[in-house]
Amino acid sequence: xxxxxxxxxxxxxxxxxxxxxxxxxxxxxxxxxxxxxxxxxxxxxxxxxxxxxxxxxxxxxxxxxxxxxxxxxxxxxxxxxxxxxxxxxxxxxxxxxxxxxxxxxxxxxxxxxxxxxxxxxxxxxxxxxxxxxxxxxxxxxxxxxxxxxxxxxxxxxxxxxxxxxxxxxxxxxxxxxxxxxxxxxxxxxxxxxxxxxxxxxxxxxxxxxxxxxxxxxxxxxxxxxxxxxxxxxxxxxxxxxxxxxxxxxxxxxxxxxxxxxxxxxxxxxxxxxxxxxxxxxxxxxxxxxxxxxxxxxxxxxxxxxxxxxxxxxxxxxxxxxxxxxxxxxxxxxxxxxxxxxxxxxxxxxxxxxxxxx
Numbered sequence: 227x228x229x230x231x232x233x234x235x236x237x238x239x240x241x242x243x244x245x246x247x248x249x250x251x252x253x254x255x256x257x258x259x260x261x262x263x264x265x266x267x268x269x270x271x272x273x274x275x276x277x278x279x280x281x282x283x284x285x286x287x288x289x290x291x292x293x294x295x296x297x298x299x300x301x302x303x304x305x306x307x308x309x310x311x312x313x314x315x316x317x318x319x320x321x322x323x324x325x326x327x328x329x330x331x332x333x334x335x336x337x338x339x340x341x342x343x344x345x346x347x348x349x350x351x352x353x354x355x356x357x358x359x360x361x362x363x364x365x366x367x368x369x370x371x372x373x374x375x376x377x378x379x380x381x382x383x384x385x386x387x388x389x390x391x392x393x394x395x396x397x398x399x400x401x402x403x404x405x406x407x408x409x410x411x412x413x414x415x416x417x418x419x420x421x422x423x424x425x426x427x428x429x430x431x432x433x434x435x436x437x438x439x440x441x442x443x444x445x446x447x448x449x450x451x452x453x454x455x456x457x458x459x460x461x462x463x464x465x466x467x468x469x470x471x472x473x474x475x476x477x478x479x480x481x482x483x484x485x486x487x488x489x490x491x492x493x494x495x496x497x498x499x500x501x502x503x504x505x506x507x508x509x510x511x512x513x514x515x516x517x518x519x520x521x522x523x524x525x526x527x528x529x530x531x532x533x534x535x536x537x538x539x540x541x542x543x544x545x546x547x548x549x550x551x552x553x554x555x556x557x558x559x560x561x562x563x564x565x566x567x568x569x570x571x572x573x574x575x576x577x578x579x580x581x582x583x
Contacts, residue, residue: 240300327360380535382414484512
């Protein structure tokens, strides 16, 4: 690692993605710090740090996986262990932030990502490095600096170098909520844009959040004055059948998103694209969680290739579905760590990146 003093950097990791931690450490010319994380028979988490961290800059690499709750507890305990051992700074490197989709109020629910942010700040973390948050406003939940890195340059490079005749492609948003991201890709590649619209899946903006609850019943308003008279009812949304806005006939369809987890909506969108004449179908996303039977559904679908980064480990899923390809983003994380440690500007990593990416 050029022009960097490595004597006061310590990289440690939990059990979520040791391969990524090793790749980042190798790119920086460091060895992974001595930290073991294990669970007792009663499932309590134990953290043992063998190397001294006093006065050091600690970088904890821990991503979110299908075992999200254990991933979070491991991170919190590692951070607190470093804090109580007099570490100078503790940076959480969390490529995929768990619970990031629960960032809006739901009826009789809560904003879980806000709770998670407070827990991380309390545990002793002084900085967060993450990648492609589900909503960029999540950064505001933290009382510490958050660097939200972008994987789009890697995905754009893959399209240009690995998709034959990509000039005959169209970027597809599988629902209107992804249209901003899809439009950003289309503008950078100078390609057309198509949006799938209809009752494929309830959008986040349509989920019940309590704003349109019915007026209280008579038993609950005995001591209050009724104000429901004259208040107009909110009309129910009626979505049209699944349709495509844009031309995909005879073209390569490239669906983009930030996360692939439950894949039914991707498979349904791919079937509609095929019916409308798309010759090949690609799916590109930053995070490949691929829960449950997602690999089997993707393998049996008409999708030709699924491209994700290695923010989340998915080696087992790749064995079950040979359509899944992986892009390594460890070089981006290593460069972010180097710049933060050297107190250099992070702007270079966000050059030519718009807010919609």
